[in-house]
Amino acid sequence: MSETGQKIERAARHHALPQIGTAGQARIESATALLIGLGGIGCAAASYLASSGVGQILLCDFDTVDETNLGRQTLYGPADVGKLKVARAASRLAEMNPDVRLTEIPDRLSDDALAEAVARADVVLDGCDNFATRFQVNDACVNEKRVLVSGAAIRFEGQLAVFGPDYEQSACYRCLYQDADESLDNCSGNGVLAAVPGVIGTMMAVEALKVLSGIPTGSPALNLYDAMTGDWQKVRIKKRESCPACQPVG
Numbered sequence: 001m002s003e004t005g006q007k008i009e010r011a012a013r014h015h016a017l018p019q020i021g022t023a024g025q026a027r028i029e030s031a032t033a034l035l036i037g038l039g040g041i042g043c044a045a046a047s048y049l050a051s052s053g054v055g056q057i058l059l060c061d062f063d064t065v066d067e068t069n070l071g072r073q074t075l076y077g078p079a080d081v082g083k084l085k086v087a088r089a090a091s092r093l094a095e096m097n098p099d100v101r102l103t104e105i106p107d108r109l110s111d112d113a114l115a116e117a118v119a120r121a122d123v124v125l126d127g128c129d130n131f132a133t134r135f136q137v138n139d140a141c142v143n144e145k146r147v148l149v150s151g152a153a154i155r156f157e158g159q160l161a162v163f164g165p166d167y168e169q170s171a172c173y174r175c176l177y178q179d180a181d182e183s184l185d186n187c188s189g190n191g192v193l194a195a196v197p198g199v200i201g202t203m204m205a206v207e208a209l210k211v212l213s214g215i216p217t218g219s220p221a222l223n224l225y226d227a228m229t230g231d232w233q234k235v236r237i238k239k240r241e242s243c244p245a246c247q248p249v250g
């Protein structure tokens with residue numbers, strides 16, 4: 001089969017969805033997604049962004065693969081330990097779908113560099129492991145008016161929220177969290193059930209694909225997943241009047 005034929009066959013199940021169709025899939029294939037963090041969440045999200053043919057994926061993570069990552073970070077194997085996550089992830093994703101353009105950003109980005117990366121993207125997915133970066137990514141998304149799909153996972157708990165792009169009317173991540181909440185902070189040193197980051201990363205890919213194909217995502221809500229009970233809870237996120245990120249000055 002020709003390369004064009006393979007590409008059409010790969011997208012056949014999207015073409016068959018009236019909510020996406022050939023026009024929506026064309027938008028997905030011409031879109032750019034910025035993915036912050038290539039841990040358990042990022043590995044799951046990246047897999048579906050690549051398999052579904054997102055045109056370009058900017059992969060941002062300065063970390064290297066560690067043995068303790070392998071239980072849940074599914075793009076890596078034992079031979080990848082000590083290597084840069086962005087490099088190993090890009091190599092694996094390119095095998096999955098050679099049509100996707102992959103850009104490796106193996107740096108801890110300055111505000112300016114992050115703003116530039118966010119401005120290049122049609123959607124931003126944040127699955128990083130610390131609040132400083134989450135706030136930095138949020139602020140760049142507010143300034144550049146980009147949709148932010150945010151996810152976190154720890155122990156048996158996961159959470160997911162979609163913000164923007166109309167931050168004058170709707171809440172941002174800093175409306176939800178004012179200061180670093182250590183109980184939600186990274187899984188290093190804490191436990192996490194292997195598949196929970198996978199659930200959240202997969203849900204983030206669902207929301208990102210909706211954004212890219214033009215399906216409305218609704219007003220911001222915090223979706224909380226309790227893996228112990230299997231329950232999801234949805235809490236609306238209200239705009240905070242004193243939010244330093246999304247409230248216009250003056």
Ligand SMILES: [Zn+2]
Nearest residue numbers: 172175243246
């Ligand atoms: Zn805000």
